[in-house]
Amino acid sequence: MARFYEFFAGGGMARAGLGPGWTCLFANDFDGKKALTYQDNWGTGGELHVGDVAQVTTSQLPDQADLIWGSFPCQDLSLAGDGAGLRGARSGTFYPFWALVTALIAEGRGPSIVALENVCGTLTSHNGGDFAAICKTFADAGYRYGALVINAQLFVPQSRPRLFVIGVRSDVEIDPSLLSSGPIEPFHPTALKRAFARVDEGVLDGRVWWNVPTPPRRTHTFADLVEDSPTSVAWHTRSETEQLLAMMSPINLDKVKAAKRAGRRMVGGVYRRTRVDETGAKVQRAEIRFDDVAGCLRTPAGGSSRQVIVVVDGETVRSRLISARETASLMGLDKSYRLPKTYNEAYHLTGDGVAVPVVRHLAEHIFEPLLKVEAKDRSAVA
Numbered sequence: 001m002a003r004f005y006e007f008f009a010g011g012g013m014a015r016a017g018l019g020p021g022w023t024c025l026f027a028n029d030f031d032g033k034k035a036l037t038y039q040d041n042w043g044t045g046g047e048l049h050v051g052d053v054a055q056v057t058t059s060q061l062p063d064q065a066d067l068i069w070g071s072f073p074c075q076d077l078s079l080a081g082d083g084a085g086l087r088g089a090r091s092g093t094f095y096p097f098w099a100l101v102t103a104l105i106a107e108g109r110g111p112s113i114v115a116l117e118n119v120c121g122t123l124t125s126h127n128g129g130d131f132a133a134i135c136k137t138f139a140d141a142g143y144r145y146g147a148l149v150i151n152a153q154l155f156v157p158q159s160r161p162r163l164f165v166i167g168v169r170s171d172v173e174i175d176p177s178l179l180s181s182g183p184i185e186p187f188h189p190t191a192l193k194r195a196f197a198r199v200d201e202g203v204l205d206g207r208v209w210w211n212v213p214t215p216p217r218r219t220h221t222f223a224d225l226v227e228d229s230p231t232s233v234a235w236h237t238r239s240e241t242e243q244l245l246a247m248m249s250p251i252n253l254d255k256v257k258a259a260k261r262a263g264r265r266m267v268g269g270v271y272r273r274t275r276v277d278e279t280g281a282k283v284q285r286a287e288i289r290f291d292d293v294a295g296c297l298r299t300p301a302g303g304s305s306r307q308v309i310v311v312v313d314g315e316t317v318r319s320r321l322i323s324a325r326e327t328a329s330l331m332g333l334d335k336s337y338r339l340p341k342t343y344n345e346a347y348h349l350t351g352d353g354v355a356v357p358v359v360r361h362l363a364e365h366i367f368e369p370l371l372k373v374e375a376k377d378r379s380a381v382a
Contacts, residue, residue: 002371004067005111007053007097011037011349013331014069014117017359021368025062028053033345034352040338054096061100064109066371070097071117071354098137105141112172113367114138116165117354120149123163123191128198134165135199139206143167144174146208147196148187150362152355154215157222158294158330160355163192166210166366173373178366180211187212212365215357221292223267225330226311230323232343241319244270244308247286259290259312269295270308270319294322294330299351306347324350332356 002022006014009027011034027048029035035050042048049060072094094116104110116134123131138145145167152160168174183193188209196204236244245253259266268288275285288310289295295307307322324339324346331350339346 002066002368003063004069005061005065007068007070008072008093009038009048010034010071010353011337012042013333013353013356014071014359015042016333016337017354017356018067018069018363018367019360022067022363025065026060028056033340034349037338037340037345037349052096053093053100056096056100058100058103058107058109061104061109064104065111067113067115067367068101068111069115069117069359070094072097094134098141102141110141110169112169113370114143114167115362115367116163118163120161120163120191123149123195128195131195132199132203135196135207136203138165138167139203141167142170144170144206144208146179146210147192148210148212149189149192150187150358152332152358153218153293154186155218155357155361156330156332156355157218157220157225157292158297158355160296162354162358164358164362166362168208168370170206172370174208175369175373178211178369180209183209184211186214210366212361215361221267222269222294222330223265223292223311225326226267226309227323227325230320230325232324232346233321236319241310241317244286244310244319245317247272247284248288249275249285252286252288255288255290256310256312256317260315260317262312266290266312267292268310268312269293269322270310271295272308297327297330297347297351299348327351332358 003025004018004022005025006012006027009015009029010031012027015022015024015027024042024047027038029038029048029050030052032050035048038048049056101110101114122134125131135145145165147163147165149161149163152158152162196207199207245256248256255268259268268290270286270288273285273287274282277283286308297307308319309322310317310319324343325335327347327350328337328339331353332355333350340349
């Protein structure tokens with residue numbers, strides 16, 4: 001059974017994605033409220049350490065992990081953030097996290113695989129300098145590495161593109177079938193290729209292009225996940241729904257009219273945006289999308305408001321906040337996953353997390369094949 005450490009663990013969504021074939025040796029998060037949810041779902045076996053990653057020492061990390069997963073904070077790298085990048089107080093926690101990785105390497109306990117997850121703003125933060133710095137940390141540590149941009153929309157009805165950087169210890173054999181000779185869509189988009197163009201040539205010597213299959217076509221839509229009787233939120237009154245519609249521009253109201261004629265229940269995701277009207281004045285607008293996909297879940301700290309949904313069924317139009325369970329479903333968590341009792345805490349937990357089926361896809365097509373080859377090599381030596 002493969003073993004892993006999970007840093008910036010949140011509610012353990014990476015653990016959920018890795019699945020029962022993986023054993024968590026150690027998990028860490030700074031947020032005590034998220035830690036309670038982690039333990040509510042994964043038990044109190046003692047692997048979870050709550051506290052600043054900068055205070056964690058290698059003596060607290062048992063045995064040797066096959067994989068270290070790190071979904072380090074995104075706020076300073078987000079396009080909605082303040083632009084501090086890896087120098088920021090939150091995203092800068094990458095460095096004490098990586099110090100643990102290098103300390104483990106020095107002790108002869110370097111993991112076979114290190115996987116990082118963050119927002120795509122990492123590719124352009126500080127004109128690509130932050131991404132280049134991450135690549136250099138892998139190269140300096142003796143890891144071959146590659147990056148992918150994966151949109152959770154391939155698996156769940158939520159637009160959520162994220163950057164994944166996956167490094168492999170230099171002595172671990174990589175099956176040639178896991179690599180491509182160059183970038184391949186959709187996982188190596190133009191933005192990623194541009195970011196690599198800013199990385200020093202010497203650092204690129206260790207780069208690989210991960211060859212990951214595209215998943216089967218998703219068959220469920222946003223509307224399929226919507227609860228008729230949510231427990232965490234209430235449906236708006238007719239007056240509240242009318243106020244929301246009144247905030248829409250003519251173009252957005254036309255989308256609602258088209259949804260009424262669709263012949264099926266339609267669910268639109270709404271965000272409030274400040275726009276300039278025809279007179280030049282700034283006004284708050286409600287903008288809606290009916291493409292069967294929710295907008296990216298974000299926490300308030302990420303610079304975006306909570307999503308409102310509009311459900312259109314013929315001439316009937318209803319609205320409300322997206323429910324806590326709906327946000328969990330959009331992250332690929334099943335109904336057995338226990339959420340925090342308060343709405344804001346549940347929304348914060350899911351909005352900060354990593355999409356579960358994306359992690360499973362990476363595990364199935366990169367992590368597990370790599371470790372299978374390594375296990376075979378160890379057996380041959382023995």
